[in-house]
Amino acid sequence: MFSWLSLHQEMIYIVILSVFLGIEVIGRVPSVLHTPLMSGANAIHGVVIIGAIIVMGKAESNNLLALTLGFLAVILGTLNVVGGFVVTDRMLEMFKKKK
């Protein structure tokens, strides 16, 4: 356990700093933008797709479980990323043309 901690020391620092960064960045958002912001954040956590790509790419050709689940995971991750960004863009597009 402790060896794991010392191995991941830097990442733990990143986590702590990112937590505060997230709070700072979002802190003063007007309520008008809550829905697009939630949607945008939703797209960003689609970054989990990178893990799915790694799983898929490492899978040996005889490991059916890894291949199928990895394939499914990449599809789901892409849905999250692409769908999330497109929906957000659609919402924000409407804010723009009001001028």
Place this chain on the structure above:
Amino acid sequence: MELNILIICYLIGSVTFIIGLKMLSHPESARKGNLIAAAGMAISILGTIFLYEEQGIKLGNYIWIFAALIIGTVLGTIAAKKVKMTAMPEMVSLFNGMGGACAALISIVEFDHLNHQIQLGGAVNSGTLLIIFAGLIIGTISFAGSMVAWAKLNGRIKDFAFNGQHIMNLVIFAVIICLSAYLIISGDPAAGSLFYLVFVLSIIYGLFFVLPIGGADMPVVISLLNSFTGVAAAFGGFLYDNPVMLTGGILVGSAGTILTILMCKAMNRPLSNVLIGSFGGSSTGSASKDQGAYKEISISDSAVVMSYAKKVMIVPGYGLAVAQAQHVCHELEKLLSDKGVEVNYAIHPVAGRMPGHMNVLLAEADVDYARLLEMELANEEFPQTDVVLVLGANDVVNPAAKTDPGSPIYGMPVLDVELSKLVIINKRSMNPGYAGIENELFFQPKSSMLFGDAKSVLQKLVAEIKTL
């Protein structure tokens, strides 16, 4: 060399996520911010596919990866382009569930991999196991919960609660934690199948976690699950020592939590209250009171009072969204403005199904941004307002939130529409609103009901005002 380029790709990805989120919180830069984050995401994904290597071995199975990417892109784009503006919240919930499922699947594959190693006699770091379990549990709960939220928002399932449900949830959660702790600490190779029990229990927990929560609280739940998925993604970052997954996930995790708290603040209820006290279901105390009679107003009368008023305030709610009436609503507003009536919109922070949902809808109909008044500003305006037109809003104008301590929404800030001279309430019927609470506003002497679907009522109003 190539690995260095990958590091730069990830660096760009992380920075664009931060900048993107920052820009998303300002109206002028929001759209650009979204595109910047998307670009960063694309760079990170392409970098991973072509440059990532583990112990000197590159990724393979390109055909599979690209096939999956293409399928996901096509389906995602179609779904996102086709979805109606009113169905936005459930779409976000659906996509969020996909992300959660993705994180859970990664954990399953990695555990299977580890399990083989254990059986071959290899030692496994308990830290790695901890990450895999955390990713699995959080991702699965987020997936199952988001699916329930999605189905609830589009009306496929109703609230479902039974006595002792909270206790059962706690027990399930405790079992999940104990099982995981045992598996992580013991590293017992024979107990591998228990991992799948944890998976199944997490699904059940996710379902029962969201099922009893009322539809009115769904935005808060989606926002919370959104931050869950962020955390699940961050655990994936730990698993692969991947900085961009880590920063992206944690950023969303903390930003989502803050957003959840902001939403709860808008409703003046602590988060625990939202999660434990199911809205409406348990509180029949004040709902059954006999409220007396209400009066109705005709279309032509409404048209007359609004045309000759000085100040009209429109209070849009979910009923307007469901009826897709935002365009004809804007038409009515323009028509009245041409007659010299000052028309504004009073936007409750949680009107519709999500904070900001009404703003998105009205922006779609080209409503001037300056006419959208936030709650505090609107409440200052009501005493000088002649006519308030409530369109499919209910709980956000319920005076019980101020006067009846027994009401489930007591303490939630509401729009003080009853301070104006006349309140016209458009509803489809006298059925209580989404939270299932009677609204005494409808029975007050200043209030008149205008029954009907928001869109057809507004169309008739517009036609009537034109003939005046």
